[in-house]
Amino acid sequence: MFHPPVSPEACPALVLNADYRPLSYYPLSLWSWQDTVKAVFLDRVNIISEYDKVVRSPTFEFRLPSVVCLKTYVKPSRNPAFTRFNVFLRDCFTCQYCGTRSDLTFDHVIPRSRGGQTTWENVVAACSPCNLKKGGAMPAEAGMHPSQKPYAPSLSDLHQNGRHFPPNYLHESWLDYLYWDTELEP
Template sequence: MSASAANLRTLVLNADMQPVSWAPLSIWSWQDALVALLKGRVYPVASYDDIVVRSANRSFEVPSVVALKAYHRRKTLAFTRYHVFLRDEFTCQYCGHKALAKDLTFDHVTPRSKGGQTVWSNIVACCQRDNLLKADLTPKQAGLKLRRQPFEPTPFQLDMIARRIPQANNELHKTWNDFLYWDAELER
């Protein structure tokens, strides 16, 4: 196996042939996918062309897409910075500026010093400028207005947002496209 193959990843589909998660995209290392395949937990859907791994007495194609045999329903979401940014569509909830995750921070709508908690309903994505402007004040005290009240999203809501955000083409293998963009307009 070549050194470049060591970094290959496998798209994981649910039993309904949709990604288990869009936020973030459900991806395993090819090694984890091959182990799951050998243990009978997943079906192979697609493999990388001309990439094979060998054991002492067998050869295996490296899976690029696998599907779970049993449907997996996500009930809860981890409360993470990425999920807050995704819920807010990488947009400052005060000025509306879209930014990369590295250029965003999160803001306590009601500051911690005023009893605000670090929970879904009190945290929003915020640009650096507005975060400094708001400081330890409420939005009203700082002369800012929230574009949308923060809320705890469902896994379905986050997945729908994530589907609208384009993936960098270099992150996606060509065998994944058929499973990621069912609702995309076909090329003519």
Template sequence: MAIQTLVLNSDFRPLSCNPPSSWHWKDAVTAIILNRVSLVAEYDQVVRSPSVTMRVPSVVALKQYQRLDGWPAFTRFNIYCRDKWLCQYCGRRFSSDALTFDHVQPRSRGGKSSWENIVAACAPCNHRKANRTPSEAGMKLLRPPYTPTRRELVMAAPRYPQSDVHHSWLDFLYWDSELES
């Protein structure tokens, strides 16, 4: 299930509108369980664990206000935006649900989960590289990982037509608001 959850700041405004600030639904469920966000809206789909049954969150709001100046959030979606949905090893374009992310310097060797060490990768390239550096695996990066600016991510992000988002997001993204003349 490649369902996204819209993430709002604690003032119920999106952290960004283009692309809409979103998390994978699993990350949103984790944040709800850890009491980091408030549930605002749900999808009809249900997920179950041995002890919990809940509907998949559609919209959540952060409990602590996040200032929007500075660098963009370090998220899987933003990594894919920065890398333009291209595997950074083979150069082919993939959808979000077909991409993984790869630690250039493997975690087992002290590599951190950071903008400067993670790239988008397709599963075959990620498996081929395995627990090695790109040079050890005989693979070359299209470009080294780096921290993007918010503007760069907005320019790289796909445009979301209103028909492509769940109806529960519309009130928060303001697409259905009449413009003043």
């Protein structure tokens, strides 16, 4: 029976830390099937679950892992990096002035022209129209106040927010590991 080759995008593996939690939620900690197979052969991971797909060589057949767990615990960094993506994630990909989720950029609550700095505590996600409308004005002058006060998020804050934005592809074998600590419905 002919089996078409496995494409590089197909069959990513969910990567769990040694405590069986994903390394990150958003973006979800995924490895390509090639990187996963390499980690298996280097004895860096344990296979938790597998796909039905296999890869073959002339002398070997191997089912592709869908979930792997690192053998050595990787301590997450304590503070998330201050990046545009993490600002958007902290603010749930929502304009902090009007609530839209499109055409996002970021805004300095206290404008740089007024001494505002580019820090967690002064930058919020904003749509382009709101950013242009506010311009270089202070929030009170523009009558525009962010819906939440900007703050430096913890990794836990970003993980929690990331759970609200699942990736386009979720394999059924991943679900037990992605949402194991969410509250169950009665």
